[in-house]
Amino acid sequence: MTKRDFFRIIIKLFGLYSLILTVFTYIPTNISYVTFQFEPIVLLWIFGAVALTVLVYILLIRKTDLIIDFLKLDKGFDDERIEFKNFxxxxxxxxxxxxxxxxxxxxxxxxxxxxxxxxxxxxxxxxxxxxxxxxxxxxxxxxxxxxxxxxxxxxxxxxxxxxxxxxxxxxxxxxxxxxxx
Structure with a gap:
């Protein structure tokens, strides 16, 4: 496995974990605040935060190579490949x-x-x-x-x-x- 493939997997899994936390923790918790006291600015804040989270998720899943190139994650290693034996x-x-x-x-x-x-x-x-x-x-x-x-x-x-x-x-x-x- 190359270092680029390894970082691709890590970034995509982080994106999946972030999506799970957003859907099952952040959204329900903040919607519960709206149900107790409805204010349009709070609802707008929640939609904005969810939209930002969805954009980050899409960036992490779809543009993984762009992130690796921008952060230069696969540069500076002695070997091109990572040996995990059976991994x-x-x-x-x-x-x-x-x-x-x-x-x-x-x-x-x-x-x-x-x-x-x-x-x-x-x-x-x-x-x-x-x-x-x-x-x-x-x-x-x-x-x-x-x-x-x-x-x-x-x-x-x-x-x-x-x-x-x-x-x-x-x-x-x-x-x-x-x-x-």
Whole structure:
């Protein structure tokens, strides 16, 4: 594998990770702010930030070679090739998808468990028990963030269990893009 191919894979996987975080974290969190207090400037700010994120994603996925040339990432190495022995681009992509899925689970499992506890506490004692109030850390039951953390756990699980299929799908997209350019 050449150094250029390696940096291509890394940049595309970073773009995929950024898209997942944007779709499942940034957008839902900011839309929840709009639902509590509607202000046009906030909505405009959210659309602008999402548009910027989508443009960065498109740049990272479609213009990878331009980024490598601009940053000169493949220059200054002694060898042209990186030897990973049994690692090819497909294996590296599989490893990256496993890491992304693992990070999603590690990041959102504590939040999901906390929101589950708070929802359970609310259902068990709707009138409120003073003994249990001390353990909630001043947070109210937040079903929206509970659902978002649950969705991130599901996406992480899907990435961990289907990394081979996703890798084949991403490589298929790369080959069809290479044929059209």
């Amino acid at each position: 090819n681009s497909q294996k590296i992509m599989q490893l990256a998808l496993i890491l992304i899925g693992g990070f999603l689970i590690i990041d959102y499992l504590p939040d999901f468990l906390q929101y589950t506890y708070l929802a359970f506490k609310k259902e068990v004692s709707p009138n409120g028990l003073n003994q249990l109030e001390d353990f909630s850390f001043g947070k109210i039951t937040d079903y929206f963030n509970w659902v978002i953390s649950g969705m991130n756990l599901i996406v992480g699980y899907i990435l961990l269990t289907n990394y081979d299929r996703i890798t084949k799908w991403l490589n298929r997209k790369e080959k069809t893009l290479g044929n059209t350019v």
